[in-house]
Amino acid sequence: MNPNLRRHDVVIMGGGLAGLTLALQLKQRFGDIDIVVLERRAHPVPHAAHKVGESSVEIGAHYFDTVLGLKPHMHGAQLRKFGFRFFFSEGRRDIDQVTEIGASRYLSVPSYQIDRGIFENYLAEEATRRGVRFVDNALVRRIDLAEDPREPHRLAWTQDGETHLVHARWLIDACGRAGLLKRKLGLAEPNAHECNAVWFRIGERITIDDWSDNAEWRARCEPQARWLSTNHLVGAGYWVWLIPLASGSHSVGIVADPRLHPIETIDSFDKAMQWFQTWQPRLFDELDGKRHLLQDFAFFRDFSYGCKQVFSGRRWALTGEAGLFLDPFYSPGSDFIAMSNTYIADLIAHDRAGHSVDARAQLYDQIYHSFYESTLALYTDQYSLFGDPEVLPVKVIWDYTYYWGVLSQIFFQQRLTDLALLGSLRDELQHGQRLNFAVQDFLRAWSALSEKRNPAVMLDQAALPWFAELNRSLNDRLDDDAFRIRMRASVEQLRALAGEILVRATGEHPGLDGDALRAVLAEKISIAASPGCTQAPMLFAPG
Template sequence: MDRKPHDAVILGGGLAGLTLAMQLKGAYPDMDIVVLERQVRPLPEAAHKVGESTVEIAAHYFGDTLGLLPHLEEAHIRKFGFRFFFSEGCDRLEDVTELGVSAVLPTPSYQIDRGILENFLGDEARRRGIDFREGVTVRGFDIGSDDTLHTVRFVDGEGEASLQARWLLDASGRAGLMRRKLDLTRDNGHRANAVWFRIGERLAIDDWCDDPEWKDRCHPPERWRSTNHLVGPGYWVWLIPLSSGAHSVGIVADAEMHPLEGMKTFDLALAWLEEHQPVVARHVASQREKLLDFAFFRNFSYGCARMFSSDRWALTGEAGAFLDPFYSPGSDFIAIANTYITLLVGQDRRGEAVAPYARHYERMFFSFYEGTLRMYRGQYNLFGDPEVLPVKVIWDYAYYWGVLCQLVFQERLGDAAFVTRMAPELAESAELNTTMQTFFQRWHAVSERRNGRNMMDQRDLTWFADMNATLHDSLNDDTLALRLRDNVRMMKALASSIVEQAAAEHPSVVEGYEHLLHGEGRLELFARVA
């Protein structure tokens, strides 16, 4: 046993564990932190872990909170936003509806190669004074209570050993060491599976057609840098580029509409793509000799009963709860959980009672989790609808940028006084989001699923682009409160605009949603092209 107890032991030295260690060390430089990781560096590039796409909160967390911006810019790919092709059964991308931006939005996000990033994080953690131990297998642990220390038993290259710590932090990924030990896993009602593989060659989507008008829609003409979603009823296919030169390809599908048994090997997945996304199948098949890996998750989404405890243990990343990769929120929720854990550790170090903070942070975390889950649960059936999904995407991002991003970027996640002050607005926005997710299903039920051969450019929606551009504004409490109130009013106006647009061709959708028509003002939406 290590003779001296440590301030914190982190189970798992992947993305969640190493970033947590770095955030803790940055906040409390004298903190004694041990990270135990089973794998040994160097990790493979391109085919290490899935989860390559980040969005604005994660990019802000990695780049600004942890100071990793130079590494992101030098070693990874600046993302060209999300892009959607309504290409079910189609062989030509120029003949389908496309949703995306014609030019990169101001607030950055990145496509990351997990092997490159986690290799860097391991080295950087040691440079910052963190005791990062590789080749360690955790055999068990005893959770202390009150002021009793936690004990961790493990095996490394020198044999069996143990150590003690005041804080025990689980970042063990899907192994979920603490979640399983304490029986915390919960069914969240979201039934979806995923398969994925990496090809050791760039899939140059910009060269997949010769139509000059199609090519000229984007400036620069680099759609390959986007997280490209090729969508159809009950599923979506991702194309994500990696800085190592490889490409990540995945199929995510509703478990009932597209059973995993039809795609759980590479050959099955390729045959599935040939039926549903033939343009992707053709280009993947041409590079099949460069296949790097293949894997799948069954029922990948799950909840968790507890995240933070007054007994000085906590979960982060996939060791806790996992949502859905459609909008790439995984690293966002790592950032949120890590920030709450860092605040809890600080309160403990100052001698403050941890219990009330742990309960408050847990409620906040789960409110963000549930609000985001509503965007996915029961929604996969409309993913191939070019009339409804583009509007849903706009709504989902307005809610994300307008509420959660504001709290994160302005460092108010743990500000109990400010959160209490804004409780009515936060509750109203959450209720409105729940209502709109139900409305999208109502609309989809009568939708004609038409939108034409065109690009729906999100940059044409000035208010939408402006929301993205102002995320990094530095605001005091009063100004942030005013912005959040304005954003809730904006969401009401957006809801009214959406219902009006849907009702223009489908009057029946208004029934039961008349109250949404009373928002102040209207916001510009995409015009449907027949």
């Protein structure tokens, strides 16, 4: 018997956001489970850590504050996000004279701006307090996956020059883009979304509220609250993010379609500043005197990718960026961590109960990839319309409605692993997915014809009663019958919204081809009557 050999129920390779939250979720569900987390970096990590993924949306936020019980930390050590906000400010300094998309007040369900350094340090400490063995400065050297399902996986790792051998019943890859299991098993898979990103941190707040002294503009939403949004400065083929961090730093990023804005034009801080001077001059003005406050700079080429498989009945899984990554535009990263971790926890639960997990792992993998494909459609070949003040506001409303009405309802109502219930809604869910694909194609065609008018208005999402109610409805607690009714109503709401989009766009542009969308809307499907709120116009009044 090797005295250095340790046996664990679960070994998690990677002690970042995905790995640590999975460890907490497992420990919360099974008090006696033996978990070790192997993290390459030394802890504690610096605040404003050199990572992307600071902005969360409703699924990820609910996972952190409610599912994992971290609400005191989220409220006390992080920033509550004032939603998404968009400014069509390309080439402009007069931000009060362009179209703005955003809410004038906080909606019901919270989300957060997350300083990843603060959060990951806290998660490591909390995991240790709950009985997880957290090892930093650990490098995984060898992985031997068990061929026999009765045998454990074998792993070798080093710390400070000393080699450790462990056996693990479950092996989880949460090591980010290093993708140890992905590379070992040849699971990497490209997708059709080609995009690049650069980002950096500045050690001072960027208070966008102060970019104008126009009293009317300032009064459009809660006082001095815009800076707490994930602010997007948008143009054709790109968007710029501004995300505040609780440490006092501000995260700035450029995400661009290389066909319109090649990475070579932005892949250093000086190049990015020159780019801002042309495309977003008001931000250039803000940053020009703060160059000495630069904290870091990094870039990713072709950051979006898929994965052939993320869950296996052979008792291994991938979570977070070790598996797949979409696009930061709607901040889905923590959402997909929440979903993959929930699936992994359920697979481990069935295994601990003595059940085979082969079939269940295969079904979870299919469902998870279906969510991935539906979300990927929001981004693929859509960057060209990001600078369109007429079409992007409609796209944002559609995308939110699909997200809050379908995916968020499944997660918030704890139905993610309820295969029977989801199976009873298969036709409705597939119809909603086809609608989403058709609407994304239609929006792109519409933008090719639109006049791209950019009036000085704020399109207030909070002023759409049905939209605010959809957000609030995530807080409801539904039994199975009520959940079925909710999901069918959500699909009918999507049909009503798609119909209104079709009528508006073809009314403005009679030559616009809407046949593909009409065909999906014409499908016969048994769903509930439309909610009463969809009888009124669902979109903003045309500009």
